[in-house]
Amino acid sequence: MNSNSSIKGRGSQKNTSNxxxxxxxxxxxxxxxFCRLEGEVADKNKTQYIPIFPKTIVNKVTSPDVGMSYSMNMYQGCEHGCIYCYARNTHEFWGYSAGLDFERKILVKRNAPKLLEAKLKSKKWKACTxxxxxNTDCYQPAEQEFQLTRKCLKVFLKYRHPVGxxxxxxxxxxxxxxxxxxxxxxLIGVNISVTSLSEETRRILEPRTTTIKKRLEAIRILSDNGIxxxxxxxxxxxxINSHExxxxxxxVSDNGALSMAFTVVRLNGAIGEIFTDWIRKALPNSADKVLHQIQECHGGNLNDSRxxxxxxxxxKIATQIHDLVRLAKQTYFKNKNFPKLNTSLHESYKCGQLKLF
Known part of the structure; x- marks a missing residue:
């Protein structure tokens, strides 16, 4: 694979219209x-962190296709730059593009820990993971500076509340x-995303993510500690990666993972345009083949909203993928189970020692 992307270190190569x-x-x-003649840089390709202060932080997930009931995101936008990311479209709600803006304009919810604590202390809240x-990765590069994920984990521990x-x-x-x-x-369950064992594939699909070696190492270290x-x-x-x-x-099983899950890519909203532009630049010789196979999985379209x-x-292609996943689970996860998280402790910690009187 040869990447001909003109904007280095980014997934999207353009800003699509909002x-x-x-x-x-x-x-x-x-x-x-003009920029060339003047010796100026047309695009400095810098990441910008923008503080925002929402009123709520915990979101109820209503989609039946997502294996969670509630989620929270300390950051909107994601510098990892995964070209296929379904969350790109949400950046349009903030007035930005789902393309380069999603990777370079990162909205930082500075008050996330306080909002979370208020939620967990609410009398109406019943413990649920x-x-x-x-939506966006809680350990993206912004976390090194703001440490909002670490602060929120401390809140979950304080109130003995389950978190994924x-x-x-x-x-x-x-x-x-x-x-x-x-x-x-x-109280903790971790999901580590691993999309390829090829570093070359990872670099063009997910340009600012950690290496595959380090992800497998993370699975091993977490598993060795019983997590x-x-x-x-x-x-x-x-x-692209279906053969892997x-x-x-x-x-992932050899490194200790207790279970595995998968999805077939779908290019909803602006992502279809972003992905198509990207693959014609990054993988021009494979572009038509890949796009046609994605369409074959979704009734002739790049996206399916059903x-x-x-x-x-x-x-046929989706069936082949499902058959391989079924074989993989039978072969490598036959006697493994991912545990349910504990929801029984939170109620007694919700109001601190006052609950004892």
């Missing part, structure tokens, strides 16, 4: 020529101390 805006963004050739990163984590960054090991404490009470890990082999993209399913399953089918796909 469907909620009357304006569109275009980089004109005459502007680029809240998953960090239901979904990430593809080995930065999670920084918080091993808190994760071990949470695990003593059965349950589910491996997310997602998304499976026919023609069995090898991926073996690798609940129950949109993340599973249908047709």
């Amino acid at each position: 469907k909620f805006s009357a304006y569109s963004y275009e980089t004109r050739n005459d502007f680029l020529e 809240i998953v960090l990163s239901g 984590i979904l990430t593809k960054n080995s930065l999670i090991l920084r918080d091993l101390d808190i994760l071990k404490e949470l695990n003593e009470y059965g 349950p890990v589910n491996a997310m082999l997602a998304p499976i993209i026919p023609g 399913i069995l090898n991926l399953a073996k690798a 609940f129950g089918l949109r993340s599973k796909g249908e047709g």
